[in-house]
Amino acid sequence: MKNSKIREKIDRELSAIALSDEMKEKIRLAAGGEKKQTRKMMQTAAAVAAVMIFGGTCVYAGYSLLGITHVNDTELPALDPMKKVSAGEIPGSCDESGQIFQDYSSYDEVNELLGGILLDSPLAEENPYMQVSVQTDNKDYGIVTVENYILGDTHDYQLVSDIGRYNCESGEEYGSSISLETAYMLSSDQEAAGWNTDYLGYYEYAGSYVSEKEYKVNLIRSTTDTADSSGELCAVFVADGIQYTLKGRVTEDTMKEIVDSMTSADRAEDQITGGSENEIADSAAN
Numbered sequence: 038m039k040n041s042k043i044r045e046k047i048d049r050e051l052s053a054i055a056l057s058d059e060m061k062e063k064i065r066l067a068a069g070g071e072k073k074q075t076r077k078m079m080q081t082a083a084a085v086a087a088v089m090i091f092g093g094t095c096v097y098a099g100y101s102l103l104g105i106t107h108v109n110d111t112e113l114p115a116l117d118p119m120k121k122v123s124a125g126e127i128p129g130s131c132d133e134s135g136q137i138f139q140d141y142s143s144y145d146e147v148n149e150l151l152g153g154i155l156l157d158s159p160l161a162e163e164n165p166y167m168q169v170s171v172q173t174d175n176k177d178y179g180i181v182t183v184e185n186y187i188l189g190d191t192h193d194y195q196l197v198s199d200i201g202r203y204n205c206e207s208g209e210e211y212g213s214s215i216s217l218e219t220a221y222m223l224s225s226d227q228e229a230a231g232w233n234t235d236y237l238g239y240y241e242y243a244g245s246y247v248s249e250k251e252y253k254v255n256l257i258r259s260t261t262d263t264a265d266s267s268g269e270l271c272a273v274f275v276a277d278g279i280q281y282t283l284k285g286r287v288t289e290d291t292m293k294e295i296v297d298s299m300t301s302a303d304r305a306e307d308q309i310t311g312g313s314e315n316e317i318a319d320s321a322a323n
Contacts, residue, residue, distance in 0.1 A: 144167060144186065151221075158187065179220070191206065191211050213269070221280075
């Protein structure tokens, strides 16, 4: 998606959200707004645009500064550090600012293009509602966003054509599908600049913990769902130098189970198929 289209989408979505004019202007400026950004700023940005989080009234803008995460004015505990990684290139033509925006329907396909560097979950099966987008310059950074990554027990998916996203009926455990965003660094310059993310709007820090795989995890909850135990919840962690953000309307226990399920793509596939061929052969021999 080109920057002009992103700005048009931001203006359209902001008109339906209850934020002050000052906050809306900050979001527009973070997206580029009317203030032209330099190429270097674009290269080191974690996100060129403010991104609307569908299914709620929460908005966040991400950008590279110091490697710190804030929820409004609250600085969150430090996660494991992000690091430069080696990744395959995403094919596509660069826009005028050197960015590539590509859409896919398969997380596995994108992970294969990147060389299998991303974690996956056996809870996430390829499905017809999965919407994957990649933003990268193939030089400094990349961001992979997956809508409807884990469906859980949600059902009755319907495409909302004017925004290009799906609505669904909640299940008993999942109030919504789970989305995934991964952010990775490709250069020493980006690693030196760090990775800063600001969560603006109706969010609050909900706590931190260490997962089964010893990832430091920050939990961020929507303040619009405080009376709902399965309100919108984000889990943010860094694994092998790559930052992951999982988001959905689930309880804290369910979100922790999802975080614990994240593993290398090969291991996730083995868990789906019941183990590798060698493991199956060894089992039969015994």
